[in-house]
Amino acid sequence: MNTMREVFARTVTEAMETDPRVVVVLAEISRDVFPTTDRVINVGIREQAMVGVGAGLALSGLRPVVHSYAPFLVERPFEQIKLDFGHQDVGGVLVSVGASYDDPGWGRTHQAPGDVALIDTLPGWTVHVPGHPDEVGPLLRTALAGDDRVYLRLSLRTNSRAYPVTEGFTVVRRGRSGVVVAVGPVLDRVLEATADTDVTVLYAATVRPFDAEGLRRAVHAADHADVLLVEPYLEGTSTRLVTEALADLPARVRSLGVQREAELRAYGTAEDHDAAHDLDALGVAAAVRRMFGHGGQA
């Protein structure tokens, strides 16, 4: 199976053949997966320039795809994202790889669990968190054809199957005790953790805009307004949107994600990190039991 990055490169390369607006800006990373053409611009290890150049290309009328490893795309040049795209009011497609801890042996410098939360401080961004390589193509083709601001967060972590790409959340399983929202590649773990629990499972490959209406529908169909949010990045990133969606209900909301309290100075595997953050099936199952077990009492 192709990785998300491979699908990304292939989809963009194909789009460049038919859409003269599409242009790629890189900072060395992934230079080998794109063709050599004047529309693939490798600026060297210069991430501020990478984002600024992308915005300048957009100002000239093109559709820039700006790509690097997540911390170097979102965190290091964050003010360029805020000002050069947002304040200038131009569009672009930012595509990251590495996610929260895809390569944990590299340590904290190559981990960006806060990327979605950071983007979320800025107005007007669509955020896609695909959970399978087959979801990348449709999400990306739509993004390339538009003129808005899109953040596409790619990962080596994937679910066992893809779901059709829709604008809102997908109902994967229906139940009575409450709702679990699984974002991107955590879905398999959520399904395993909820196998014996009578809950609705919603799947989101797009978290901004947040499908508040889809969540409300699922909650109203359940017996309890209990929602467990499971995100593969910083815990609680979307909690405010869950609580806003359920503002007129006496709802219980709990969030799982990459924990905030301390920097985890450990290497090992991505699965080790899942376990440390209660994001493996065992950790999610424990949270599911606390929230939905014994008649829904915590």
Place this chain on the structure above:
Amino acid sequence: MTVTREMGFADIPELYGRMTGDEKHEWAAASTLPVLWVLYDRVLDVAPDRVDDPARDRFLLSKGHGPMAYYAVLAAKGFLDPSLLDTWTAWDSPLGLHPDRVLVPGVEIGSGSLGHGLPIAVGTALGLGLQGGEQRVVVLVGDGELDEGSNHEAIALAGRLGLERLTVVVVDNASGTHGWPGGVAARFAVEGWEATTVDGRDQDALHEALLTPHVGTPLAVVAEVR
């Protein structure tokens, strides 16, 4: 548009004064005014009725702080109704202490945070080139602004890519705390730019410098204002 006659440089003090309340001194001290005037009067292929024309030249004011000279020039050249200058910094005015491209016709970028305009200009120059245009891209930065490392990413990149359509004007009023030993122009020259230094208050010298031949390289004009 209520402009009934073509305005000239002699109108700048009054236009400037509509913002600051002072026609006598402040405009003359504005370090960016001479080069802004030369650009809009003699160099740039821009016009108020062509602000969305893809074929127009692009001028990016990266040093957005103290934009009164810029607004005054835009008003003198018909991009802004001069009466808008009276609204400067009011709640619903398009004219703030930093320019905003979304609010002001003819303004190509919003600026204020230093070090953003030059990388954006590199991208704009690349994009116009990919689309086969002949436009020039001119970006104005300050010598203090050059402290921001993002500029040096862009200077090296533009030099290596040989972005001929790109011109940087550095208004050098020696405002940087740590300075540039050997001169600002040397920073560009070593990266392969054509670089020239002129008296930033001499409009003819500025004009000549902005027309400096440069084949296969970007151009840096250091306008010294002391």
